[in-house]
Amino acid sequence: MVMSVRMALLPLIFSLMIHRVSGADWGVSYRHSHICALKDSSVTIYCTYTYPTGYKIKKTIWTKTLVKDKESNEAEDTSKYENKSEKKHEDAQDLSEDPEYSQRLQYLGDKQKNCTIRLSHVTQKDSHMYYFRFTTKKTKKKWIGDRGVSLTVTDLQVEAPERVTEGDSVRLTCKSSCARTDRATFIWYRNSQPLTERRDRNNQLLLQSVRREDAGRYSCALQEHTYISPAVQLSVTYPPKSVSVSISSSGEIVEGDSVTLSCSSDSNPPANISWFKEGTFVGSGRIYSISKISSDHSGEYKCKSSNQHGEKYSDTVTLNVMYPPKNISVSISSSGEIVEGDSVTLSCSSDSNPPAEISWFKERMFVGSGRNYSISKISSDHSGEYKCKSRNKLGEKDSDAVTLNVMCELMMVQ
Ligand SMILES: *[C@@H]1O[C@H](CO)[C@@H](O)[C@H](O)[C@H]1NC(C)=O
Ligand SMILES: *[C@@H]1O[C@H](CO)[C@@H](O)[C@H](O)[C@H]1NC(C)=O
Ligand SMILES: *[C@@H]1O[C@H](CO)[C@@H](O)[C@H](O)[C@H]1NC(C)=O
Ligand SMILES: *[C@@H]1O[C@H](CO)[C@@H](O)[C@H](O)[C@H]1NC(C)=O
Numbered sequence: 492m493v494m495s496v497r498m499a500l501l502p503l504i505f506s507l508m509i510h511r512v513s514g515a516d517w518g519v520s521y522r523h524s525h526i527c528a529l530k531d532s533s534v535t536i537y538c539t540y541t542y543p544t545g546y547k548i549k550k551t552i553w554t555k556t557l558v559k560d561k562e563s564n565e566a567e568d569t570s571k572y573e574n575k576s577e578k579k580h581e582d583a584q585d586l587s588e589d590p591e592y593s594q595r596l597q598y599l600g601d602k603q604k605n606c607t608i609r610l611s612h613v614t615q616k617d618s619h620m621y622y623f624r625f626t627t628k629k630t631k632k633k634w635i636g637d638r639g640v641s642l643t644v645t646d647l648q649v650e651a652p653e654r655v656t657e658g659d660s661v662r663l664t665c666k667s668s669c670a671r672t673d674r675a676t677f678i679w680y681r682n683s684q685p686l687t688e689r690r691d692r693n694n695q696l697l698l699q700s701v702r703r704e705d706a707g708r709y710s711c712a713l714q715e716h717t718y719i720s721p722a723v724q725l726s727v728t729y730p731p732k733s734v735s736v737s738i739s740s741s742g743e744i745v746e747g748d749s750v751t752l753s754c755s756s757d758s759n760p761p762a763n764i765s766w767f768k769e770g771t772f773v774g775s776g777r778i779y780s781i782s783k784i785s786s787d788h789s790g791e792y793k794c795k796s797s798n799q800h801g802e803k804y805s806d807t808v809t810l811n812v813m814y815p816p817k818n819i820s821v822s823i824s825s826s827g828e829i830v831e832g833d834s835v836t837l838s839c840s841s842d843s844n845p846p847a848e849i850s851w852f853k854e855r856m857f858v859g860s861g862r863n864y865s866i867s868k869i870s871s872d873h874s875g876e877y878k879c880k881s882r883n884k885l886g887e888k889d890s891d892a893v894t895l896n897v898m899c900e901l902m903m904v905q
């Protein structure tokens with residue numbers, strides 16, 4: 492039963508097909524008249540062609556050159572027109588013989604009615620009109636599908652402001668000249684790493700309240716496409732942060748040393764650096780150098796880092812310059828005459844860092860130590876020249892001599 496139905500249907504289908512073919516005229520039809528493709532992708536151009544029964548196809552070609560040839564598309568015998576302009580048509584270049592295309596072009600159709608092709612790894616140079624043409628055997632009729640297919644190959648471009656200030660919002664756009672990419676899924680990259688979060692709708696990436704970490708090279712791509720747009724640098728500007736001072740010498744600083752202070756800070760754009768000693772401006776630039784340091788340079792320093800977005804001071808650093816004793820002098824407690832029995836104090840002052848140890852000498856004889864040398868009941872035996880010696884680990888120095896001249900009370904009475 493089943494068998495007989497099938498048998499009955501087959502001739503019907505067959506006769507319908509024959510009818511269709513025999514009724515078909517000359518023609519080429521392209522499924523899409525315009526194709527927009529992403530650079531580096533593969534494009535399929537769907538195409539069918541028809542011709543009356545009785546003809547056999549000799550040659551099918553795809554070409555970029557449309558030699559508008561009325562006679563040809565009227566499907567008359569071309570042998571009548573073998574002159575120069577006809578020759579030109581004959582020469583319409585077959586893309587499969589063009590070295591620019593031959594490796595990338597794949598004919599998916601057949602020799603009956605399907606003229607579909609695929610072109611892979613398209614580049615912008617492939618943006619062009621493309622035409623299918625076929626030639627029949629013996630009678631040499633030829634037909635070109637002169638409506639053609641226009642192919643546009645687009646790349647992707649990231650549009651972003653060159654710089655954005657921290658905290659602002661920024662919108663990056665992945666642009667292409669294909670209108671249809673609006674519905675596609677975009678993938679964004681920062682420094683070649685795909686961004687999983689914060690993907691905005693359509694072809695835009697919205698960065699809300701931009702952070703410094705958002706700076707980088709951005710590129711975009713379409714899902715399921717290998718082509719990635721050129722990267723665009725997004726720079727995030729921000730005021731100085733983490734401002735700190737470092738000192739060239741790690742140990743103690745001795746008078747005469749060369750000392751360099753460096754100010755480091757993180758900012759974009761780079762900051763201007765100024766130096767302050769106890770609140771007074773002393774210089775500018777990232778490095779502050781003191782070639783021969785002296786005790787006068789001791790003190791508290793800090794640097795200020797500033798750019799157009801703000802400024803920030805470092806913590807203070809203290810320069811403590813060490814030096815041997817200097818400027819030693821002795822003073823005597825009593826200004827007038829010294830009489831036997833008086834109490835007298837000699838005081839040694841000296842300038843040094845670290846503080847010095849003081850020793851007292853009377854005519855080269857050590858008599859005591861400490862800043863003050865006191866004699867409670869002075870006698871004439873104490874008369875003589877006194878000196879103090881100031882000493883720290885960096886050196887020692889003697890004061891000038893002072894003379895104690897102790898008067899005898901008896902003599903004065905006389
Ligand atoms: C050459 O062919 C064109 C049509 O393609 C025709 O118009 C022209 O008259 C022909 N010239 C000669 C010399 O046959
Ligand atoms: C022509 O061939 C292509 C590729 O094989 C196929 O996808 C397409 O459906 C065919 N077209 C027709 C009308 O048969
Ligand atoms: C940084 O210093 C330069 C030169 O001294 C000056 O022209 C500029 O205005 C300064 N910029 C800021 C942000 O202070
Ligand atoms: C020595 O000290 C005195 C008093 O403190 C001061 O006036 C003088 O300038 C100092 N001299 C030197 C060379 O430091």
Ligand SMILES: *[C@@H]1O[C@H](CO)[C@@H](O)[C@H](O)[C@H]1NC(C)=O
Pocket residue numbers: 824836838862863
């Ligand atoms: C030294 O003597 C002076 C007075 O002459 C006094 O002011 C000072 O405190 C004394 N210093 C010491 C360390 O005794």
